[in-house]
Amino acid sequence: MSEVIVVTSGKGGVGKSTTTANLGVGLAMRGQKVVLIDTDTGLRNLDLLLGLENRIMYDLVDVIEGRVEIKKALVRHKKFDNLQLLPTSQVKDKSAVNPADLMVLCDELRKEYDYVIIDCPAGIEQGFQTAIAGADTAIVVTMPEVSAVRDADKIIGELGRSEKDNIKLIINRIRPAMVESGEMMDMDDINDILAIKCIGQVPDDIKVVTSANRGEPVVGDNDSQAGRAYANIVGRLMGEDIPFMEFEKEGFFTKLKKAFGLKKNG
């Protein structure tokens, strides 16, 4: 039983590609056969987050236009043989792929893989419509910020109009200290507005940035809070019942230790 998942958000910069990369690696670590599709044609960057840029031979547009077989365009991950990436073209634009093409492609890949995860471009135009066409499940990524929540709301409406009813939410880049002090929207407010099932709360973590630069998603890193949060989301996607984690707050003693150089940041 395989699942086609689209990761979307409406707003840019909330962490769609980061989430896609982490879920992909996380599922692969658990032994699932996974393929990631980047549909952000013209602004390709999922390959960077996975550290696979230099291995790309063909792309999504080549496959759609029938120049190569799907198998030839797939890029295998360095560490996990059961994780493949279908990158997109950096020179073409969104009009090179249409929804029907992607539906055919997803159905093809579904036969061989347990999870097909699609990285959706920002916006609600053609690129978005293409990306969601073949999906069974949509994961909406948002941030505790009014504009990101507003856009997520709109995206959920759009998904509903396209008859995608299995929608899940990931709240990304949470700053627990700011939520605590009331400077950031809290999780209950967001869940009240968006009213869809939340499967993940990921804290803002500098390790996400450093690991992205290295091309190794943070999900395998147990020292990182975000890494553990993503691992939990992977478990929930596979049907496990995992409670949401409590965020470590920077208490008085950690601050003190930091000040004396006893504890490294993290």
Added chain:
Amino acid sequence: MSRELVTIKGGKDGFRLLVDSSASMKEIEAEIKKKLDSNPGFFPEGTKFELEVADLDRSVKKGIDQLLSQHGFGVDNSPKQARRSISSQPASSNQNMQPESVVQEMMVLNRTIRGGEEITSQSSILICGNVNPGAQIIAGGSIDIRGTCRGMVHAGAWGDTNAVIIADRLMPTQVRIANMIARSPDTMEKSDFAERACIKDGQIIIEPIER
């Protein structure tokens, strides 16, 4: 003072032309000409007039049509509904009004209304769910929201000043009733009780209610 045979009123999307249906075409023609000529340049060319008369004779309608197009104006002959017609027998028109107000319809929506959605209805609207920021609810009658209202709500959109807006938690970006607009304070407080917005003494007020 005798009533004017032809009245031109500014509307939301153009001008409305109200014509006394008891007048003859000649009288109407003269009257319209007089009105247009008394203020040349006031109505730019291509201005659309909406004819707001239900029981006007067809020949008279046609005549007005021709007259206005000669002046370079457009006529919308099929207004959505004849909202107000100047009738030669006001009494009978009043009688016609009554059964209309007795028959009340309501649009019911059992879901969340999300940003970017626009719900419009001539009747009243009942929403069992939240109205999110960026959504618009426009009703000819009243609006009842069984949930949190964070969007823009407009009750009595066609002029009914008795329309009200009720929500379990009323924290909209804007409240509009008939032709009045009120906006929420810049720092919104979370209300813990149901509230009702209505027009009192010429302004929109919001008061707590029990339900």
